[in-house]
Amino acid sequence: MSLKLTPIQRETLMALITLQRKKGEAIRGEDIATFIKRNPGTIRNQMQTMKALGLVDGVPGPKGGYRARIKAYEALGIDLLPEEAIIKVRVNNKLIEEVNVEEVSFTTVRHPNICKAEIQILGNIEIFKIGDKITVGPTPVNKLLVSGVIEGKDAVSNKILIDAEYIETLPKHPTKDFMTEFVVVEGNVTIKDVALKMKNEKLYAVSVLEEGELRIVSIKEVFAAILDGRSDDKVGSISNKAININADDPLYRSITKIIEDPNAIAALVNKNDRKVGIVNKIVIVDRLTDHIIELLGNSVD
Known part of the structure; x- marks a missing residue:
């Protein structure tokens, strides 16, 4: 049977674990009291009780204080892992580096119009304010991202309640599943000839060999140049420095690499x-859409 803790015990233990994770050393009772805005005498009394319960150890000496035991983590429902991933938390588009996430749970999954989520935080919950925009993730295995507005906080369990506006899973498929044929054209070929080749072969991007360097040009750039009256210019003049990505990398990593360059639309696949192929934003969207429709059994409303 799990140990039932009082609210003050849960709050004190959570503060101890938060500070211990941050500092990597024993934590003084005065520091815990300051952290949770409690009287130091109250914290000392709580610590004596929790020592008797086997939840904490007292550490003597000038650098002494308290350390949480494994039993404390178990009592709070926190997994003590030998190695843990860092789940990124952003508040109002700012990365909060001093916290991690223990658990994400959805509390209204059967409600037809509302999606609420509880986020258990490892760290100081006081930095989160009602009304803040928050994004949590991606999680390490399924690459889940949850984004919404903070509606409430529970300092005892160190949880925040959010109105989940977006729940996304970043695509883990290998990049090679989304690449098209690797086609190279010489940089001195005219833009209109490249446009014709792309149309006939249904290509969204091609690699351009320009002065010994493999560059890249997308169909968007080709037709923009034609509309600008540059049909007879050499395609090398509108080609861009190529982003290179790995065929076996998960797609979300490749997408991240592409969007980090504001001018990039496509990339070469190695x-x-x-070089074995080219990935293009248009193809990625099309194939992901097909995948979603297949998962939903062709029943998209």
């Missing part, structure tokens, strides 16, 4: 030190 496998075993050779």
